[in-house]
Amino acid sequence: MPGASGPDPGMPGPWPGPGPGRDVPFYAGGPPQPEPRLVPRTNRLAIVALVTGLCGLILLAVGFAIAALVQAGRRGERGKGLAIGALVASGTWVVVAAVALAVVAGSLVTADRDESGRVTGKDKMLPAALRVGDCFTGFQVESMTSPVTALPCAEPHQGEVVAQVRLPAGEFPGNRKVHEQATDACFIKTIRFLKSRHAQHLEPYLILPAKANWDSGDRKVLCLLTYNGPDTITAPIAATLDPKLKYWTELSYGDCFGKWDADVPAQRVLSCSESHWSQVYAVYKLKAGPYPGEKGMERKAETGCKKQMNKAFGRHPQPEYYSFFYAQKFEWEGGIRTIVCFGMSEDRPLKKTMLPR
Structure with a gap:
């Protein structure tokens, strides 16, 4: 009736209130499900790059990392962080290697010496870093840049640096001419050692300057004598000279x-x-x-x-x-x-x- 309170029985009423079976709103077919989200896969090259980077395989790691970054970007794949991590790991290995190389290189150009400059211990050295009067073992004719062991001349040794010469200034004349000049200069410097009682068992060798050294002003030549006789030499070659x-x-x-x-x-x-x-x-x-x-x-x-x-x-x-x-x-x-x-x-x-x- 007009003026009566309460809902109109012909109109839909509000949502049912709480009660048994009415805890949640009712939707036909159940509540709406979220749409499925596709997760990008991780780029395999990025994984390989990280593994090789952590293992110190620097060149491989850098190559895989760059390829992974390019490939992941094109395909929308994950793994850029792994690739960057591989580059960081490779950089760390480079720093470690550089420090180690510096330490090793430094040790190959120095030796323990007394106040007079004589070698007192046994040190691995590059032949070009030896000084006049240094005795050594481990000299390899086929690889004259390989390290030798510098040691006191009173101990059994293979050879000795007996002289040093400096070739004339000028344009680099070529390896053959450098060898000829060095041979002549070293012979004049080492004539007196032909009076050694070991003379017939002494072989001369040269440590020559490379073109890069020559161009930078270093024309130093080291004159070496090595012993190939049946005895053991345990003294400087100068001490073996026969005055007669x-x-x-x-x-x-x-x-x-x-x-x-x-x-x-x-x-x-x-x-x-x-x-x-x-x-x-x-x-x-x-x-x-x-x-x-x-x-x-x-x-x-x-x-x-x-x-x-x-x-x-x-x-x-x-x-x-x-x-x-x-x-x-x-x-x-x-x-x-x-x-x-x-x-x-x-x-x-x-x-x-x-x-x-």
């Missing part, structure tokens, strides 16, 4: 020695009252200038020694034979201009001087 041996440039007027042996670079000087076969009768020098060549040197020496023989012996009996020493090209370029003339007995040793009183 003379290289041909050291021979003097009146020196007596045995039969000339071209394979023996130094002669044993004897008392002329002892049995001997040869005696020096003249020593003189040629004028400086360009090297006259092997034949030219031989002619000069032969002509000069004939004149010197006439001067030395005059009317006295002359030697049955005579011969001479003269400079090779590398010796000439090293400043040696000496000619040594000596007489020889033909078939019997002498026991007195052949020179006139």
Whole structure:
């Protein structure tokens, strides 16, 4: 009726209140379900990159990481964080490797030394970092840049740095020319070691400057002697020199020695009252200038020694034979201009001087 309170029975009423079976609103077919969400998969290359990065396989890790970043971006895949982590891990390994390399490199150019500079322990070193007077073992001819062990010369060793030379300034002349120059320069510096009692078992080697070193002003050459004899060497090579041996440039007027042996670079000087076969009768020098060549040197020496023989012996009996020493090209370029003339007995040793009183 008009004016009556309460809902109109013909109109829909409000939602039913709470009660049994009415705890939640009613929807036909049940409550709405959320739409399914697709989760992107993780890029496999990113996983591989992280694993290789953590294992220190730097080049592989960087390659996989870059590929993963590109691939994941194109495909909408996950894994960019893993790829970045691989790059970070690789960077960490690079830093660790750099520090380790610096430590190792530093240790390969230094050795424990006393105040005089002599090596006191056993240290791995690069041959180019050795100093004159350093003895070493582990030298490899086929790999002369491989580390050696520097040690005191009083201990058994393989070789020694006996000299250092500096080649002339100028444009890098090429490896062959550098080797030639270094060979000549080192020979002049090491002549005295030919008087070692181990001379026949000593082999010379060179540590040469590379082009990069040359261009930066480092033209240093190290002259090495290695021992390949049957004994064990436990002293500096200088301590093995025989004072009675003379290289041909050291021979003097009146020196007596045995039969000339071209394979023996130094002669044993004897008392002329002892049995001997040869005696020096003249020593003189040629004028400086360009090297006259092997034949030219031989002619000069032969002509000069004939004149010197006439001067030395005059009317006295002359030697049955005579011969001479003269400079090779590398010796000439090293400043040696000496000619040594000596007489020889033909078939019997002498026991007195052949020179006139």
